[in-house]
Amino acid sequence: HLGKTTTVKRRYTVLSREILDNYPELASEGSPTIKQRLEIANRAVLEMALEASLACIKEWGRPAQDITHIVYVSSSEIRLPGGDLYLATELGLTPDVGRVMLYFLGCYGGATGLRVAKDIAENNPGSRVLVTTSETTILGFRPPNKDRPYDLVGAALFGDGAAAVIIGSNPDLSRERPFMELNYAVQQFLPGTHTVIDGGLTEEGINFKLGRDLPQKIEDNIEEFCKKLMSKASVNNYNDMFWAVHPGGPAILNRLENTLKLNSEKLECSRRALMDFGNVSSNTIFYVMEYMRDELKSKGRGGEEWGLALAFGPGITFEGILMRSL
Template identity: 40%
Template structure:
């Protein structure tokens, strides 16, 4: 349709501020998992049996130790023994399996992603048709177009002109990165309501054990399936909306000389995962400076007083959480939400941070002292690079809320 009015008037109208008033906020959170569950203390026996690798006794013993030290009690997944029997190429390193993995992921992830998103929309309290933007992140959800974003829009009944953004292969920062993008969209588009969804499956990492590929044992012991979602908006809220966390600032930085410390690569055997044993030490040595630089402009006098904040840290692994705790001098309860999510669900890559935010909100609701003491908090995630995603949060309903 042609613009009406003189060119000068059209240009003048286009120049009028269209940004929202104030910071974006998380207005609702939803999570979901597949029904199939595997206990961590049974995983090594199952894994070596289904891969016909019981003869690798020493490697199996090593895998059991990894599972015992992982901090994980159970995980959820789409992958079953029946599925492996039907697709032997998944565990056979001599056979290409990428197409099979991508096909299974593309068929299974939309449903769990839609379940998480539907819960977030229901909690939000407004119709799905009021969603203006959709930001979807996935590392494992299939490299195809149309992709998971369009499938979700159809499943959820979003309007046809919803603006879609798809982030792919971000690893553990997929969720935090998607929330950063949603914050920018909400704050720069008056009236926008952004649905953020992250969905992952550990299937793309699983292959038969190999003594020369220690990182793959770690991946098999850590990664799990799940989906997380949030509704993000800025400006005046409707009577149905209840802000949870205000998203005050977001930063992304890369620790120097870490390009090969964590790597993800899509290959014929699925996603290849490379992890340096130096990762926890590098995080421990660099995370405080990184956080201080990100937060100091906004939290005068609080940078360094890390126990005065609440923490929604992505639990990449138990070792990563231990590194945060050691480097920042955090009291044990500060990472309790992250440790519980890791214990109950494993590392669901980008989806995990939504589970942590949900758990943090639940804990704050049950602890009045915590609500009053810690109004400010940090959402934190690490990804390939090492890329550090940091978001400063302010809990809605706090006494010092403007």
């Protein structure tokens, strides 16, 4: 029961029967299809990013032309110019919008996008930064093969989607309603673990290998990392905080919960995002944060003030942000 193992109840994918009918070669083992995959992915990634960005700008309530910078995160497209340019054009942003591309960071890309946007916002008074993440599994799709049963776990765990958020400093409270403050951000890699999450581009697309020791490596290093982030706030009990953790898979969440002795409801938003969307790479942290925003809102004054956003990916890289609920 893969659904039980991965805890994923539904996922959304770009890949469809129609696409496979148009590109039958995607279903045959070993055929060089990187060109076809990029044809599908480049278009899909932009389309999803555009939809997420438009919804985000609408909720923000200010005109798109007020966006001064764009941070575009994806591990699912390859082209020059990149999707950042096409997105800026489609949204009608000004031609002097400052663009940053974050390519192929994998699952921690969303958190990196937030860290980079925070730096831009703090260093450019009045700026408003659109962070958008968009991912599809097309580049890594492989036809089912009984010699690679592990592929099915990936197929049941990973999904497609996009997300968008606007970051700024000194909000204009007459027309903006910020819900989270990004207080302090840290990125760290674990020396000597670069082979644990291993990805490479081939003629057939992207091949990923995930080491079985990934949850253990995260478990061994996570407590020290969290302490570093928490040192900037006046909190030292893990259960006094809210947690927005990238749900790489259920094992990672379970290990984290046990190691840090978290109450079972602490990772509820992460588990729900995994169940509802799967692991959508760089996007997932935003789905978790959206659930977290609703949860904190419903708790009102009784909600936790401080929290951590955490994501893990190739490197092994940890990306963490100390956040304050507003």
